[in-house]
């Protein structure tokens with residue numbers, strides 16, 4: 001039985017800010033179903049404690065010296081669907097308001113917090129059987145291969161193959177070089193072939209260079225990030241990994257995202273009960289205080305209100321959409337100025353525009369289920385889960401042709417028989433407006449029922465992706481002794 005140790009900053013349902021939480025919560029379960037032994041390590045954040053989920057605290061506790069202090073670690077554990085979720089408890093780092101920082105910002109010691117997570121996870125796991133493979137996620141987990149190569153990893157651990165998955169290249173874990181001594185690594189790890197990048201410490205770069213394989217969350221994004229436009233300064237480093245950089249498109253959890261069994265919906269439905277969907281839509285309008293206009297389509301945005309997601313472009317076209325008789329609902333939080341802009345739009349268009357600032361999963365579910373169109377004007381999108389969740393709930397995506405959206409959404413105008421949404425190319429409001437106009441026309445004149453049935457029947461589950469990860473795991477385990485990460489590791 002292949003055993004995998006995962007390290008991530010989020011894993012749903014325990015901690016979720018965005019899609020990383022979905023992936024790190026679900027992929028392990030789909031792998032466990034295929035017979036793998038998967039352990040996931042994440043911080044024991046205050047939110048987990050406050051949610052009433054008290055993992056069983058294990059006898060495992062130890063002290064780890066990190067960033068100039070001896071730190072007491074306790075390890076909690078919860079078994080869920082055959083996966084061991086382990087929680088690293090350390091009061092000063094993880095008992096705080098917010099996961100990454102207050103109000104969508106960052107804590108000033110995130111370098112120390114997440115390097116600590118990795119070290120503590122490796123130390124906690126050292127008393128278990130050696131895993132066959134370590135799979136770490138994003139910059140938060142990216143130092144795992146570095147600690148194996150240069151750090152104080154237990155004997156045997158250095159030869160464990162590692163896979164790093166990049167969920168978003170825009171977040172690299174870049175810090176002032178002054179934090180380097182806090183990481184507990186030998187001086188030679190601060191070099192261009194590891195952590196140093198133009199005079200700063202860059203966690204993700206080090207992981208990219210030291211992991212045996214680097215994956216990202218869609219084939220298109222894997223290609224895009226080797227170019228200057230979306231490479232965020234690491235395109236050269238990524239391109240140099242050649243065939244060791246692999247794109248695997250995410251799936252979504254078809255058990256939790258299921259409109260037939262979703263307890264958040266007032267009227268559950270499936271593809272054969274579209275009148276039930278319609279009733280849910282009317283109830284949603286009441287809930288959001290939108291006018292009960294049966295003939296106007298409802299466009300929805302759910303997501304982080306940040307530049308990446310192009311939420312500002314949507315804000316820009318809302319007045320025109322309202323003039324054309326469309327309704328809009330928005331759920332999200334993020335940059336203060338984008339939040340304020342949406343609040344103002346809701347204030348000036350009562351009954352037509354509904355805005356909820358915050359994180360509200362049950363409401364998100366009713367929005368996916370009760371809206372006609374899901375708008376994702378992302379400037380870049382490593383994979384995107386929103387568009388896949390929307391389709392599962394019979395809501396047609398309107399997306400920019402970028403990243404994982406290219407791999408999952410196919411334009412209905414170009415392919416009326418096989419399409420599943422509306423896709424636009426350009427970077428501006430004009431392009432988004434044109435796609436929204438096409439969607440609205442389709443609402444009035446297209447064969448909506450047939451298309452909704454079609455998109456609800458698509459298979460965007462983890463079945464396919466889990467198989468691809470498994471293949472890659474097998475390949476890395478077979479290739480382990482030749483892996484690039486554990487070379488010249490004598491002075492750790």
Ligand code: ADP
Pocket residue numbers: 017018019020022302303304331332333358359360361364383384385386387389
């Ligand atoms: P990203 O990870 O870049 O934020 P994804 O589309 O991959 O984008 O995943 C976003 C996930 O977070 C989806 O499950 C989406 O439903 C959820 N989500 C985002 N914002 C909110 C919110 N304000 N309330 C509830 N769920 C949200």
Ligand code: GLC
Pocket residue numbers: 018019020023167168217250381382383384385404
């Ligand atoms: C990131 C990306 C998103 C992706 C998610 C899960 O947050 O922005 O596109 O779907 O990770 O991999």
